[in-house]
Amino acid sequence: MSNPVLDAVVARADEIRALGTANEALGRLDDQAAKLLKDTGAIRMLQPRTHGGLELHPREFAETIMKIASCDGATGWVAGVVGVHPWEMAMADPRVRQEVWGEDQDTWIASPYAPMGLLKPSGDGYVFNGRWQFSSGTDHCDWIFLGGFLADADGERLSPPRSVHVILPRADYEIVDDSWDVVGLRGTGSKDVIVRDAFVPAYRVIEYDKVVDGSLAKESGLDNPTYHLPFSAAFPLGITAAVVGMCEGALAHHLAYQRDRVQITGRAVKDDPYVLYAVSDAAAEIAASRAALLSNICELYDMVAGGEEVTFERRAVGRRTQAAAAWRAVRAVDEIVARSGGNAMRMDNPIQRFWRDAHTGLVHAIHVPGSVYHASALTELGIDPPQGPMRSMI
Numbered sequence: 001m002s003n004p005v006l007d008a009v010v011a012r013a014d015e016i017r018a019l020g021t022a023n024e025a026l027g028r029l030d031d032q033a034a035k036l037l038k039d040t041g042a043i044r045m046l047q048p049r050t051h052g053g054l055e056l057h058p059r060e061f062a063e064t065i066m067k068i069a070s071c072d073g074a075t076g077w078v079a080g081v082v083g084v085h086p087w088e089m090a091m092a093d094p095r096v097r098q099e100v101w102g103e104d105q106d107t108w109i110a111s112p113y114a115p116m117g118l119l120k121p122s123g124d125g126y127v128f129n130g131r132w133q134f135s136s137g138t139d140h141c142d143w144i145f146l147g148g149f150l151a152d153a154d155g156e157r158l159s160p161p162r163s164v165h166v167i168l169p170r171a172d173y174e175i176v177d178d179s180w181d182v183v184g185l186r187g188t189g190s191k192d193v194i195v196r197d198a199f200v201p202a203y204r205v206i207e208y209d210k211v212v213d214g215s216l217a218k219e220s221g222l223d224n225p226t227y228h229l230p231f232s233a234a235f236p237l238g239i240t241a242a243v244v245g246m247c248e249g250a251l252a253h254h255l256a257y258q259r260d261r262v263q264i265t266g267r268a269v270k271d272d273p274y275v276l277y278a279v280s281d282a283a284a285e286i287a288a289s290r291a292a293l294l295s296n297i298c299e300l301y302d303m304v305a306g307g308e309e310v311t312f313e314r315r316a317v318g319r320r321t322q323a324a325a326a327w328r329a330v331r332a333v334d335e336i337v338a339r340s341g342g343n344a345m346r347m348d349n350p351i352q353r354f355w356r357d358a359h360t361g362l363v364h365a366i367h368v369p370g371s372v373y374h375a376s377a378l379t380e381l382g383i384d385p386p387q388g389p390m391r392s393m394i
Contacts, residue, residue: 003060006067008040013071020072020187020353027180028189033075034140038106042068042079046226046234047086051097052105055224058234058297062241066290069245070252073357074187076245078137080238081188085109085145087234088165090227091216093203096167100143110141110193113235114365115163115208117148117195120155125201128166135175136190142170144193147208163208172198184353184360214310225305230315232394233300233322236366240293240326243361247286247329250354254279254336254344257351261341275339285332289325296321313379316394320376323369330362366393 009016015036022030029037037043045061047053061083069076089097089109100107117130132146150162172195179192210216217227226234258269258279269275296318303310310318337344337355344351361367375385375394385391 003056003064005041005045005054005056006060006064009042009064009067009071012036012040013067016068016071016075017350020074020350023072023074023187024353026189027186028139028191029075029078029137029187033072033187034078034137037068037075037079043083043108044086044105045083046090047101047105048090048097048222048224051101053086053090055226058226058229058237058301059294062237062294062297065238065241066245066248069242070249072187073242073246073249073354073361074185076242077185077188077239077357077361078140080242081136082108082110082141084235084238085111087227088145088206088211088231089167090222091211091220092167092206095203099169100167107143108137108141109167110135110138110144111146113145113147113165115147115149117146117166118151118155118157119148119164119166119200119205120151121153122199125199126150126166126205128168128172128195128198128200131192131194133179133192134190135193136188138175138191138193139189144168144170144173146173146193146195165206165208165211166200167204167206168195168198168200172200182360184356184358214304225301228304229297229300230310230318232315233297233310233318236319236322237293237297239361239364239366240322243326243358243367244286244289244293244329246354246358246361247289247333250333250336250351250358251283251286253350253354254340257340257344257349263341278335278339282332282335286329289329289332292321292328293325312385312391312394313376316372316376316379316385319372319394320369323367323372326362326367327369330358333358368393 019030019033023033044053045056049055065080068079112132112134116132117128119126119128146166148164148166149157151157174194176192180190211231214228261269340351371390378385
């Protein structure tokens with residue numbers, strides 16, 4: 001199956017690579033890097049056709065993100081994070097979709113989804129306040145998804161809590177420019193955002209539970225199976241694909257660098273069986289990570305396409321597979337870097353940037369394995385999984 005976006009990315013891979021240093025220096029994507037993503041259609045892969053999107057298979061989306069990230073980690077990360085948002089926007093109220101894409105189908109939407117805000121009822125909507133960290137690619141976005149909790153008339157969070165996703169235009173939130181000073185993924189510009197007393201009409205508020213259980217996609221009349229994937233499969237896909245792609249980029253640069261390298265002992269790397277074994281083992285681990293992530297999303301796609309329910313147990317297994325893929329690939333990169341020699345740590349050597357970017361991507365909340373592995377093990381033992389926050393990422 002031909003993937004036109006991947007073909008376009010491959011054709012412009014050298015340009016993406018060349019902008020890596022500029023992205024890092026700016027602390028956000030260079031304008032040309034953002035333009036490259038628009039030109040190739042990378043952010044429209046999961047966007048509905050009704051609004052200029054491509055509605056590609058999620059495997060094609062993941063493969064393309066991997067390729068972009070193998071050229072530059074920050075560009076791949078932004079493509080993976082921002083590229084997922086049209087998937088949820090496809091389910092939103094038609095009025096929102098028109099507001100976002102009516103005049104420009106290349107409009108980007110930021111996040112984060114962490115429920116750090118409160119919505120107090122007001123007229124036919126809500127008054128919204130909060131502060132969020134890690135809004136990747138936000139400088140190039142004109143709308144945003146933000147997580148929050150519904151409050152009562154006194155501004156107190158409802159009990160039991162009701163989590164929502166809130167959609168805001170750029171005029172309703174502030175980007176904190178000096179809030180992204182980090183060791184890796186510097187070029188993603190994942191800055192803080194603040195909302196102060198913004199009025200949000202009710203039609204721009206999405207019930208989180210309806211995204212998770214798939215009912216929102218059904219209510220929206222969406223036929224493409226991609227939109228019926230569990231949120232816990234669709235949302236992490238671009239993030240983990242980006243991390244795996246960074247690891248592939250590190251491996252590619254390592255191999256090119258080592259081909260003619262002579263160690264301080266005087267032995268050429270190509271003649272050192274111990275290094276060759278380690279490099280080959282790492283390459284196999286990265287390849288296994290790619291295969292596991294792609295196989296998992298294809299299996300889930302086939303399930304929903306066939307009308308099958310994706311149970312909590314299967315969602316937990318899918319999240320375990322996804323998180324494990326990231327951890328396996330980054331561990332492999334550590335083995336590569338440990339055998340790259342001191343010159344790999346020079347700032348003009350891309351190996352060190354891929355290494356830093358991959359480790360920074362690994363600390364994203366979606367890659368924290370504890371509760372996911374816990375829940376998955378219990379369900380496979382036939383024991384009821386934990387309730388509450390322990391299942392919130394599944």
